[in-house]
Amino acid sequence: MNAIRFEVARPLGAGGLRFATEDRACAEEASALAVEVIYTTDAGTRGALATAGALAQGLSAHVRLIFTYAVPYTLPLTEPSVSLPFLQDKLASLTNGISGEASADIYLCREPLPVLEEVLPPSSLVVLGGRKRWWRTKEQQLEKQLKKLGHCVIFAESR
Amino acid sequence: MSNARILVVDDDPQIRRVMRMTLVSHGYMVSDARSGEDALEAVRGEKYDLVLLDINMPGIGGLETCRLIRASSEMPIIVLTVRNTERDKVEALDAGADDYVTKPFGTPELLARIRAALRRAPQLAEGSPEVLSLGEIEINFSARRIRNGVQEIPLTPKEVDLLHYLAANRNSPVPHAKLLQTVWGPDYGNEVEYLRVFINRLRSKIEPDPSKPRYLLTVPRVGYQLLAPPKS
Numbered sequence: 001m002n003a004i005r006f007e008v009a010r011p012l013g014a015g016g017l018r019f020a021t022e023d024r025a026c027a028e029e030a031s032a033l034a035v036e037v038i039y040t041t042d043a044g045t046r047g048a049l050a051t052a053g054a055l056a057q058g059l060s061a062h063v064r065l066i067f068t069y070a071v072p073y074t075l076p077l078t079e080p081s082v083s084l085p086f087l088q089d090k091l092a093s094l095t096n097g098i099s100g101e102a103s104a105d106i107y108l109c110r111e112p113l114p115v116l117e118e119v120l121p122p123s124s125l126v127v128l129g130g131r132k133r134w135w136r137t138k139e140q141q142l143e144k145q146l147k148k149l150g151h152c153v154i155f156a157e158s159r
Numbered sequence: 160m161s162n163a164r165i166l167v168v169d170d171d172p173q174i175r176r177v178m179r180m181t182l183v184s185h186g187y188m189v190s191d192a193r194s195g196e197d198a199l200e201a202v203r204g205e206k207y208d209l210v211l212l213d214i215n216m217p218g219i220g221g222l223e224t225c226r227l228i229r230a231s232s233e234m235p236i237i238v239l240t241v242r243n244t245e246r247d248k249v250e251a252l253d254a255g256a257d258d259y260v261t262k263p264f265g266t267p268e269l270l271a272r273i274r275a276a277l278r279r280a281p282q283l284a285e286g287s288p289e290v291l292s293l294g295e296i297e298i299n300f301s302a303r304r305i306r307n308g309v310q311e312i313p314l315t316p317k318e319v320d321l322l323h324y325l326a327a328n329r330n331s332p333v334p335h336a337k338l339l340q341t342v343w344g345p346d347y348g349n350e351v352e353y354l355r356v357f358i359n360r361l362r363s364k365i366e367p368d369p370s371k372p373r374y375l376l377t378v379p380r381v382g383y384q385l386l387a388p389p390k391s
Binding site: 033057058059 | 313315316317318352353355356357359360
């Protein structure tokens with residue numbers, strides 16, 4: 001996989017953001033099942049995280065937000081045009097609203113779909129947020145692609 | 160049902176606090192709301208077994224709250240009020256209240272009325288056994304566990320509610336909307352994907368081969384059905 005992974009972990013009840021692989025390990029150990037949320041737009045992701053949070057609570061699972069950032073070919077993969085602390089802050093603020101365990105992964109890549117193919121375990125439970133239109137939106141296309149890969153995808157429609 | 164969930168709705172924090180203490184000390188799980196609006200939101204988000212509702216409240220008031228709760232739920236509502244004229248009682252009962260208690264009231268009387276209302280209430284899973292055997296698998300609803308030989312698998316509260324309801328209606332198909340409204344609440348009904356996720360999860364726990372379910376069956380375009388020994 002030609003991508004770089006950064007982690008943001010937010011343990012239950014903590015408001016802050018920190019790099020904490022050991023917290024992530026604890027969260028994943030405590031609840032083996034993960035509800036995966038793939039970042040689409042801010043509003044869509046907020047809706048998706050709310051749906052994922054409710055699902056995770058009922059399933060004793062944890063929520064994992066996956067953010068894939070496509071770095072243009074003109075830049076090295078390690079030097080995206082957006083600063084990483086900014087992205088981390090953004091993801092931390094998005095996951096702060098969830099009740100329960102939540103973590104976030106940032107993947108710097110050239111093409112998001114191959115990364116998703118690789119990082120999502122088989123038959124994952126994925127929640128996508130976005131708006132539904134009569135034409136197929138980017139989020140709806142992603143939903144179709146993920147379903148094709150065998151994942152169980154829930155589309156959380158945002159208004 | 161000593162572990163019933165009760166929602167106390169009163170604008171007076173003192174009364175809410177006293178009610179909470181009293182009810183919790185008798186084994187009930189208590190949440191409170193300080194207005195009708197808050198109560199409606201609480202009822203939408205959570206499942207309660209009974210509502211204790213004050214009539215004189217700012218905002219939409221107790222009677223309207225009672226009407227709105229009743230429009231979407233069959234849970235018992237006991238109205239608490241200082242008004243004791245016949246007209247007030249008729250209004251409250253017509254709005255959907257199941258019982259009417261006039262303030263001041265004694266704790267034993269209130270507790271007896273709660274017990275009576277809970278007895279009459281349609282249970283989430285009436286007729287459902289505490290332990291259900293499916294072949295070699297034993298589901299213990301009160302312990303929230305599945306025993307498969309020596310292996311014990313825990314169930315989440317939502318999984319228990321879902322399985323409990325299916326067990327209460329075993330051997331007959333339960334529609335998606337009915338399952339969603341009973342287990343998730345009155346605002347749900349179209350979220351079939353939720354059911355799919357939870358049923359898959361349950362299948363992985365109770366089915367010997369989850370890809371070929373023997374007990375938890377999909378009834379196409381209808382819902383789900385639990386195949387189990389008939390009720391004795």
